[in-house]
Amino acid sequence: MPQVTSGKKRQLVIVGGGFAGINAARSLAKSPDLEITLIDRQNHHLFQPLLYQVAMAGLSPADIAAPIRAMLSSQKNCRVIQGEVTGVDLVQKLVQSDAGPLPFDYLLIACGARHSYFGREEWEEFAPGLKTLEQATEIRRRVLTAFETAERSTDPEEQRRLLTFVVVGGGPTGVELAGAIGEMSRFTLAKDFRRIEPRSARIVLIEAGPRILPMFSETLAARAMRDLEQLGAQVWTNAKVTSVDAHGVQVGAERLNSETVLWAAGVVAAPLSRALGLPLDRAGRIVVEPDLSVAGHPNIFAGGDIASFSHQTGTPLPGVAPVAMQAGRQIARNILNDVEGKPRESFRYVDKGQMATIGRSRAIVAVGRFEKAGFLAWVMWLVIHIYYLTGFKNRILVVISWAWSYLTFNRGARLIVRRDWRMFRKPSAAAAPSGESVPPSTGAA
């Protein structure tokens, strides 16, 4: 398995097939002097910005994911491995993985971030985060099952608890989730139930800070808040969740009963960052130099959500797709510069602005001093997301079809899929893994 670094070919190992890793690999497609190995624990690249749409049954997992292997299929200098990286030997220049050791001349660490429960990881089973397709499907299962169970219930107290949805975290993801639940209950599901009134669903967005969407101006954040309220979502600011259990959350002295709690609060770098003895910032991200390499390790780069780059603005760049894409491309250029004997360049992030969507016809956009809210902002959001999604899906017709279903309020993926695929089970085997909270109707399957 270990490959010998051949004559002039240099080995580049990329850990992670997200925006940074894929963009770096693609930028090096025409570099015959490099042999690239991209390793990822998942077999697919994920278009994260639309992941909330999978959680909210608007899109199918395959609509926003593509096999990494297929994306890099025609790139002859690149091979793809589905595997888990367990460590890096910085001295021997070896990536250790469950697919064997991978020797490298250059290393790009780009395995992203996950949600942080601030040391309370036991909350995860009661409040899933939204970083992977598996989590998105789990959230979809929980939200749809809550409506189904409420329809079967005859206990008004239980129905109320089932029709209360709590989203923790007032960043873009939390806002998107809260808005989408509001929309689903008010439009998509409105006529489908007989006993319950989906429109009466209560959505509470809990934010520990003084306001939601702190990366936007006060004006835009206020607009987003009004939009959320029109969709039936209440926003609690300065509200800190002090505990989470299977039936709700505690917010200081206040108890909020809910069967469905979603977690969109803190983010922490993937665990690999801590295992390497490299310089980290407070969020566990790898601190990088102006050229995106790690201090003292010029052959090791970090990009995307796992990297902390603060040379441009004094504070680390945000963990968003454009930063990861641009960083991936810059890292590729700097490796090429090395190969060609040219000096490296400093990374300079070109901020094209930021946007968040609250629901159909409701979005906010900020590009420098230009600010826009409402329908036009939403169209801009839609066009940009379709444009980038087409870029890697390469299937314009598919993109049109989901854009259509998105435009028409149709949620095409309202599936409750069970966790267990087996039909024949002993009663003991039917039980969920220990400690797991199973929504009633799913568990009874």
Place this chain on the structure above:
Amino acid sequence: MPQVTSGKKRQLVIVGGGFAGINAARSLAKSPDLEITLIDRQNHHLFQPLLYQVAMAGLSPADIAAPIRAMLSSQKNCRVIQGEVTGVDLVQKLVQSDAGPLPFDYLLIACGARHSYFGREEWEEFAPGLKTLEQATEIRRRVLTAFETAERSTDPEEQRRLLTFVVVGGGPTGVELAGAIGEMSRFTLAKDFRRIEPRSARIVLIEAGPRILPMFSETLAARAMRDLEQLGAQVWTNAKVTSVDAHGVQVGAERLNSETVLWAAGVVAAPLSRALGLPLDRAGRIVVEPDLSVAGHPNIFAGGDIASFSHQTGTPLPGVAPVAMQAGRQIARNILNDVEGKPRESFRYVDKGQMATIGRSRAIVAVGRFEKAGFLAWVMWLVIHIYYLTGFKNRILVVISWAWSYLTFNRGARLIVRRDWRMFRKPSAAAAPSGESVPPSTGAA
């Protein structure tokens, strides 16, 4: 919860939202004298004839499934419950369910069939069947993971085992699965790997009887067999599987090493059929009278794969979608006849022929004495399936988009999705449920 049968309204309870149940409910949309309750353990109706396409990564689960609730949303006399039926009290006329008791004047039992392992249910974990979306996703995970694991392997013996796929059962489903694996390995995946040659994948279709596709003529079955062989699949007839384990199957004295075994052999009626004390045939199906009611229980009907109707041809009608759809509509008509004081009619199945597909441009069609194989047969197959799928998906654009990806060899849903959505787990909780065989790279997640 229990509802009192009001004045003139008659209660119809439909157990199962498959082709029979949905067609019965829809045919009664304009009957103000009926109150219909449809209960299903899943929240979705499934277009079973294309389920193998989900297993083979050609389609997404949501492409061939629709929420039962949404399908019947505008039908005011019908409510939908997601729940599990635990029994039927024939005397009290109550369906017992985990959503409470459901009183009925008329009952339609239409909860289908599942695979039979001929008393060896322990084989299921090594050889999943294909009846539900969960099973289709599990098969997709296993097949794609086998290729990924083979690419990482350096042991030729292990690679061979990983690239050997066994399908048990030579009916239409087995033929479709074997053909689709052949196509995937020869076309879709051909250029995506560096170490393995997906084209070299070996596919073995095992049939206990003397030939595959016994419902077709010798000529058509022979043609299907040649088509399969062109796609790299070998057909073993008169071959009986005597044991299945995690690493292969035993076929009499012969051992076939394979990490991926799929089960498309026998079918048995859903367990509810046995719980009611009604007359059953040898496959456990409920024997129905000419009017599709159960002997001695004129108010109880059975339709679809759980019913055994042999008045027309002497042998039970096959468990296919057209039989279920027509039976569902006939049952609706007979209930209406009762309500209107007219005599019931006998069911007469109109056989529009049968078809099976082996792969792109490869299908067989038989309508009475008319027989066709090859490209034209495949176009007929495609048109008919698109037509019926459009019927319930109601989204022509979506259907076009998947037809497009189907025509272009693009398998848009090549996702390996893990079973566990959680990021933070104790090592003990990370273990798979007891007795479960987890493909290596998935288990290592």
